[in-house]
Amino acid sequence: MAAIPSKTPGKITVRRVKLERNYERAFWLFMRLSGVAMLFLAVGHMVIQHIVNSSANLTIQFVAAQWSTWGWKAFDILLLWMAIPHGIRGLFNILGDYIHNAGARRLISIVLGVFVVATVIWATFAIALFDSTRF
Amino acid sequence: MQAKLRIRRFNPETDKKPWWGEYTLDEVLRTDTVLDLLHRVKWEQDGTLTLRRSCAHGVCGSDAMRINGANALACKTLVKELGVKNDVVKIQVEPILGLTVEKDLLVDMEPFFDHYRSVMPYFVTDTPVPADGRERLQSPEDRARFDDTTKCILCAACTTSCPSFWADGRYVGPAAIVQAHRFIFDSRDEAAGERLDVLADTFGVWRCRTIFNCTNACPREIKVTEAIAEVKMAITSGRV
Numbered sequence: 001m002a003a004i005p006s007k008t009p010g011k012i013t014v015r016r017v018k019l020e021r022n023y024e025r026a027f028w029l030f031m032r033l034s035g036v037a038m039l040f041l042a043v044g045h046m047v048i049q050h051i052v053n054s055s056a057n058l059t060i061q062f063v064a065a066q067w068s069t070w071g072w073k074a075f076d077i078l079l080l081w082m083a084i085p086h087g088i089r090g091l092f093n094i095l096g097d098y099i100h101n102a103g104a105r106r107l108i109s110i111v112l113g114v115f116v117v118a119t120v121i122w123a124t125f126a127i128a129l130f131d132s133t134r135f
Numbered sequence: 136m137q138a139k140l141r142i143r144r145f146n147p148e149t150d151k152k153p154w155w156g157e158y159t160l161d162e163v164l165r166t167d168t169v170l171d172l173l174h175r176v177k178w179e180q181d182g183t184l185t186l187r188r189s190c191a192h193g194v195c196g197s198d199a200m201r202i203n204g205a206n207a208l209a210c211k212t213l214v215k216e217l218g219v220k221n222d223v224v225k226i227q228v229e230p231i232l233g234l235t236v237e238k239d240l241l242v243d244m245e246p247f248f249d250h251y252r253s254v255m256p257y258f259v260t261d262t263p264v265p266a267d268g269r270e271r272l273q274s275p276e277d278r279a280r281f282d283d284t285t286k287c288i289l290c291a292a293c294t295t296s297c298p299s300f301w302a303d304g305r306y307v308g309p310a311a312i313v314q315a316h317r318f319i320f321d322s323r324d325e326a327a328g329e330r331l332d333v334l335a336d337t338f339g340v341w342r343c344r345t346i347f348n349c350t351n352a353c354p355r356e357i358k359v360t361e362a363i364a365e366v367k368m369a370i371t372s373g374r375v
Contacts, residue, residue: 013273016373
C-alpha cells in the first residue's frame with residue numbers, strides 16, 4: 001500500500017494564482033466592504049440624528065452645529081462615499097439582470113456612473129466647504 | 136392511498152401553450168417515489184408523457200424536475216414527504232425552469248452543459264506522472280478541500296432553481312461553479328487561474344446573490360452557496 005506523503009501533514013497546500021485584472025471583482029469587494037462600513041456609518045447616523053436627537057429637532061441650525069467640526073464633516077463625507085456608489089451599483093446589478101442588450105447596458109452604466117461621480121464630487125464639496133458661522 | 140397528480144404537459148407539434156394534465160392513481164404507497172407515479176401515469180394512462188430518467192436511484196441525475204414548486208429528483212422524492220392528507224397526496228410536477236421545454240418534462244440541457252464545459256471540468260497538469268507510474272498523491276487535508284463538490288451529478292436542480300440564471304441564461308450557474316471548484320481547489324491541478332478567469336467574468340460568480348436556492352435544491356446536499364463563496368474569495372485573494 002502506498003504511503004500517504006508526509007510533506008504537509010495536517011496542512012493544506014495554498015497556491016497563488018495570477019488573474020487578469022477585472023472591475024467586477026473590484027465592485028464586488030467594494031459592495032462587501034462598504035456594506036460593513038455602512039453598518040456603522042448609516043446605522044450610527046440614523047441613531048444620532050433621529051433617536052438620540054429627536055427628528056423633530058432636526059433643523060439647519062442643528063446640522064450647522066454638527067458641521068462646525070471636521071469630525072462630523074468627515075463622518076458624513078465617508079457615509080456619502082460609501083452609500084451613493086453602493087446604492088447605485090446595487091441598482092445597476094438589478095437592472096443588469098433584466099436588461100440583456102449590451103448597448104442598453106452600456107448606456108445605463110454610463111448614465112449611472114456619471115450620476116455617481118457628479119453627486120459624490122458635488123456633495124463632498126458642499127459638506128467640506130460648509131460654513132457653519134452663517135447659521 | 137390515492138395520488139392526484141397535476142403534470143405540466145407540452146407537445147410542440149400540437150400545443151401552442153403548455154397545459155396541466157390531471158391524473159389520479161389508486162393503491163399508491165407512502166414509500167413510492169414520484170418517479171414511480173410518473174411511470175404509472177405513462178404506463179397505465181397516457182403513454183405520450185415524456186420525461187428523462189435513467190438509473191432511478193439518485194445517481195445519474197436525469198430526472199430533476201419541479202415537484203410541488205421545488206426542484207428535486209423524482210426518483211429520490213417519496214410520497215410521504217409531500218404532505219399526505221386523509222390518505223390522499225396532491226403532487227404537482229413541472230419541468231425545471233430556465234431551460235427550453237422540448238416536450239412535457241423534458242428540457243434542452245445543452246445551454247447547461249455549455250456552461251459546464253466553459254469551466255474546463257477536467258484535470259489539467261504539465262507535471263510528469265510519478266516515477267513509479269502510480270497515482271499523484273495528496274494529503275487527506277488537501278483532498279478534503281474539494282470533497283463536497285465531487286458529489287455533483289450534474290442534474291441541474293441547482294442552476295435551474297437560481298433566479299439569476301432565470302433572469303439571464305448567460306450566467307454560468309451554480310452547477311458549473313461547483314464543478315470548477317472541484318478542480319480549482321485540487322492541489323494536483325494546474326489550471327486554477329484559467330478557470331478563475333472564466334468565473335471572474337461578468338457572467339461568472341458575481342451574478343450569485345447568495346440566496347441559497349441552489350443549496351436547498353441540491354439532491355446530493357452539496358453546500359453549493361459555500362462553494363461559490365470560496366471561489367469568490369479565491370478570485371478576490373488570488374490564492375487557492
